[in-house]
Structure formats: structure tokens, C-alpha cells
Amino acid sequence: MASSCLLLASVVAAAMVSAVSCGPPKVPPGPNITAAYGKQWLEARGTWYGKPKGAGPDDNGGACGYKDVDKAPFLGMNSCGNDPIFKDGKGCGSCFEVKCSKPEACSDKPVIVHITDMNTEPIAAYHFDLSGHAFGAMAKEGKDEELRKAGIIDMQFRRVRCKYPGETKITFHVEKGSNLNYFAVLVKYVGGDGDVVKVELKEKGSEEWKPLNESWGAIWRIDTPKPLKGPFSLRVTTESDQKLVANDVIPDNWKADALYKSEIQVD
Numbered sequence: 001m002a003s004s005c006l007l008l009a010s011v012v013a014a015a016m017v018s019a020v021s022c023g024p025p026k027v028p029p030g031p032n033i034t035a036a037y038g039k040q041w042l043e044a045r046g047t048w049y050g051k052p053k054g055a056g057p058d059d060n061g062g063a064c065g066y067k068d069v070d071k072a073p074f075l076g077m078n079s080c081g082n083d084p085i086f087k088d089g090k091g092c093g094s095c096f097e098v099k100c101s102k103p104e105a106c107s108d109k110p111v112i113v114h115i116t117d118m119n120t121e122p123i124a125a126y127h128f129d130l131s132g133h134a135f136g137a138m139a140k141e142g143k144d145e146e147l148r149k150a151g152i153i154d155m156q157f158r159r160v161r162c163k164y165p166g167e168t169k170i171t172f173h174v175e176k177g178s179n180l181n182y183f184a185v186l187v188k189y190v191g192g193d194g195d196v197v198k199v200e201l202k203e204k205g206s207e208e209w210k211p212l213n214e215s216w217g218a219i220w221r222i223d224t225p226k227p228l229k230g231p232f233s234l235r236v237t238t239e240s241d242q243k244l245v246a247n248d249v250i251p252d253n254w255k256a257d258a259l260y261k262s263e264i265q266v267d
Helices: 002-020 083-089 132-137 144-149
Strands: 042-049 077-079 095-099 112-117 126-130 153-160 171-174 184-186 196-203 213-216 219-223 232-238 245-248 258-261
Touching: 002 112, 042 132, 042 258, 077 083, 077 153, 095 126, 112 132, 132 144, 171 245, 184 196, 184 232, 196 219
Parallel strands: 042 126, 077 112
Antiparallel strands: 042 153, 077 126, 095 112, 095 153, 171 184, 171 258, 184 219, 196 232, 213 219, 232 245
């Protein structure tokens, strides 16, 4: 009887170990990707989500807060990034060249994608979950559907400076719910580094730059017991410490859920 019990215990233990080890192993994230712009290609895994030729999320949004990633200047060339790429929102707007050489449908020619969303699947140190459109753009001509059928692929990437058409300026969207004591703003279309690490606000007639707190994604906010007085100037700092000032970009009669285009852009 003792032998039978021992055998049964061994079988149960083996089954438990097998159950725990099911599925692909979890891979810890790699070091954060910075604005160093090295020429070296790094290895990543690539997947895609959303509609096959779509911009990613069904609502054309994502974890950065952008609401129109299907339109210019992103044009659906978007991607989620895992932790060292998304960086808890501080990677929003950064740009990457991505390419693949396998499977056979891959063109091995780089295309540029913008980070507009996040993913948490621990399948690789670096993981790009691209829009269906961006994933297909890595394929040889006419092979985009074939490439999407591959599912998970090995790919290469490197960070590059964001370059927008000349008419594209840094743009601010005042978020819903904003008022004189709570002001939240989404920052988008930043050239160069693409991502923003600091936003400050200056009221009309004041010399003080008030720091905003990162709310989530590319949205920054300020809470103040004293009502804010417009118009507001906004100062944006990018990852490589470049500072850009949009003077009086938010008018005195500003409204929540409204878009305000500046006259500034990274050279």
C-alpha cells in the first residue's frame, strides 16, 4: 500500500510540475530604449492586433491617449511597446525603424512606426505589437496578408528621430473634464525624440512655470486651488532635454475637449 501511495504522489507531483510549466516561458523586459539613436539593430518579437489593415485599436486610440492614430501624420503606422519601449507612457510618440527577414514574406526593408499603445505580454525582452497595417508594411509587395498569417515573428528594430511633414506642429488637446482648477492636456506630434518627459504651464502675466504631473500616457495635468488664468503658454521638454515653448497656445476662452495647434516643432 505504501508503494502505491508513493507512486500516486509521484504522479500527482509530476502533473503539477507539468501544469505549471505549460505555455511559453516568460521573458523579462530588456533595458529601457533611450534617445541615443544608435545605428545598431536590436532583436525583438513582433505581433499584430486589430483589423488586418487597420491602425490597431478599434477606436483608433490606445494607452497614450491619442484619438486619431489612423489619420495623418501617423496614418496607421503604429505599435504597442512593452515596458522598456512604452516606459509607463514616457515612450509615447517615440519612433522606431522596424523590419523582418523571416519568414519568406518579409522584405527586410525598414519602415517607421510610432509608439501609441502598450502591451504587457512577456514573450520577449522587446516586443512590438503592431497595427495590422504596420505589420503588413514589413512584407514584400503583395505579401502583407501572408506575413500577417505568420502570427509571431522575429524582427529587428532601432530607435530613430521622428520627422513630420513641415505643416505638422506640436499639438495640444485639452482633455474632457478640464476646468479652471483642473487642467489636463494631451501632447502629440512632437518631432525629434517624439516623447515628452516634462510639461510646464505659465499663466498670462506670470513669470512662473508650473510643472504638470504625468496623468497617464501622453496626458499631463495640474490641480490647483487657485483658478488658472488664461491664456496659457506651455513648455515641453523631450527626453534629450530639448525645451520648446508654445507661447499663449491655449487661449483665454479655451474649452475642454478641444484641440490647439502650436506654431512650434523640433527642427
